[in-house]
Amino acid sequence: MTNRILAKRELAPQITLLEVEAPRIQKRWKAGQFIIIRPLAGSERIPLTIVDSSAERQSITMVIQAIGKTTKEAVAMEPGQALCDLVGPLGEPATINTGQEVVCMAGGVGVAELLPVAKAFHEAGSRVTALCGARSDSYRILDEELMGVADVLQWATDDGTYGFAGNVVQLLLSIAGPGTFTEGHVIGPIPMMKAAAEATRGWGLKLHASVNPVMIDGTGMCGGCRVTVGEEVKFACVDGPEFDAHLVDFDELTRRNRAYREMEQEALKHDCHIGLG
Numbered sequence: 524m525t526n527r528i529l530a531k532r533e534l535a536p537q538i539t540l541l542e543v544e545a546p547r548i549q550k551r552w553k554a555g556q557f558i559i560i561r562p563l564a565g566s567e568r569i570p571l572t573i574v575d576s577s578a579e580r581q582s583i584t585m586v587i588q589a590i591g592k593t594t595k596e597a598v599a600m601e602p603g604q605a606l607c608d609l610v611g612p613l614g615e616p617a618t619i620n621t622g623q624e625v626v627c628m629a630g631g632v633g634v635a636e637l638l639p640v641a642k643a644f645h646e647a648g649s650r651v652t653a654l655c656g657a658r659s660d661s662y663r664i665l666d667e668e669l670m671g672v673a674d675v676l677q678w679a680t681d682d683g684t685y686g687f688a689g690n691v692v693q694l695l696l697s698i699a700g701p702g703t704f705t706e707g708h709v710i711g712p713i714p715m716m717k718a719a720a721e722a723t724r725g726w727g728l729k730l731h732a733s734v735n736p737v738m739i740d741g742t743g744m745c746g747g748c749r750v751t752v753g754e755e756v757k758f759a760c761v762d763g764p765e766f767d768a769h770l771v772d773f774d775e776l777t778r779r780n781r782a783y784r785e786m787e788q789e790a791l792k793h794d795c796h797i798g799l800g
């Protein structure tokens with residue numbers, strides 16, 4: 524059976540790892556690329572980053588934060604069941620240069636998306652400092668895996684229960700300044716990516732942001748994932764999802780991502796009512 528779930532593991536509250544049989548994607552994907560899944564026949568399509576793969580198990584791994592109807596449907600599935608659709612690898616791979624002094628920054632479930640990028644920089648011979656953020660100690664994920672690929676790994680927690688007390692950008696400013704890093708990658712909530720871009724403007728740092736607009740088809744046809752980058756209009760599913768962080772219009776991205784909020788909340792409510800019979 525294709526798209527079969529081989530393993531499932533809860534990494535933190537509401538954050539679940541799924542390993543799925545996907546022999547063709549496993550062979551071709553590169554760090555920074557994503558898939559679009561439809562968990563059940565009646566589900567909508569959602570993009571998820573490819574986090575890891577195994578040639579031996581012919582599988583890929585994704586890490587899902589259950590925040591709405593479709594992500595909840597996905598994490599409710601169990602090993603042995605198969606995802607209805609799985610398309611990929613999609614998007615352009617992340618920019619990975621060799622011999623750089625790299626800072627990789629992530630917040631929340633973005634930490635999972637950062638792992639393959641940090642690994643790729645490490646394998647290309649760059650020195651990697653990974654700065655990761657979580658709400659609290661119990662929300663930290665993939666710590667061991669990141670330690671295996673980063674030269675330096677530091678955590679920031681909002682409530683100070685582990686590592687630096689504060690957010691990832693505050694952590695960055697406490698350890699670095701202009702010239703400390705030559706290249707960087709940032710992924711996570713939009714306010715965090717925007718703050719990282721603002722904080723490092725003028726540092727001489729090439730900062731790449733992996734952006735997360737609403738995607739529908741993932742093939743550049745629907746226009747749903749439009750992002751303004753400098754003077755240009757880009758489609759994150761085919762031109763990205765990674766762009767120059769100092770040029771992305773994060774305010775527009777925020778507005779566009781909120782466009783369906785009412786319907787998303789309605790879909791969740793509807794889900795609960797079904798549960799109540």
Ligand code: FAD
Pocket residue numbers: 557568569570571572573585586587588589590591592593594595632635636734735736737738739764780781783784787788
């Ligand atoms: P909803 O309640 O429908 O939506 C909650 C919020 O999620 C929305 O306000 C909107 O901001 C966003 N969203 C909703 N629908 C979509 C959509 N079709 N496409 C993109 N964003 C949407 N999440 C993970 O947990 N793990 C990942 O590895 C991951 N990788 C991503 C890679 C890319 C390239 C992109 C664009 C997004 C990624 N996301 C990832 C975010 C994930 O796609 C959304 O959380 C998910 O689509 C929410 O769907 P929902 O129905 O559960 O929630």
Ligand code: FES
Pocket residue numbers: 737738739740741742743744745746747748749758759760761
């Ligand atoms: Fe439709 Fe990108 S998701 S154009």
Ligand code: MG
Pocket residue numbers: 567591592593787790
């Ligand atoms: Mg949804």
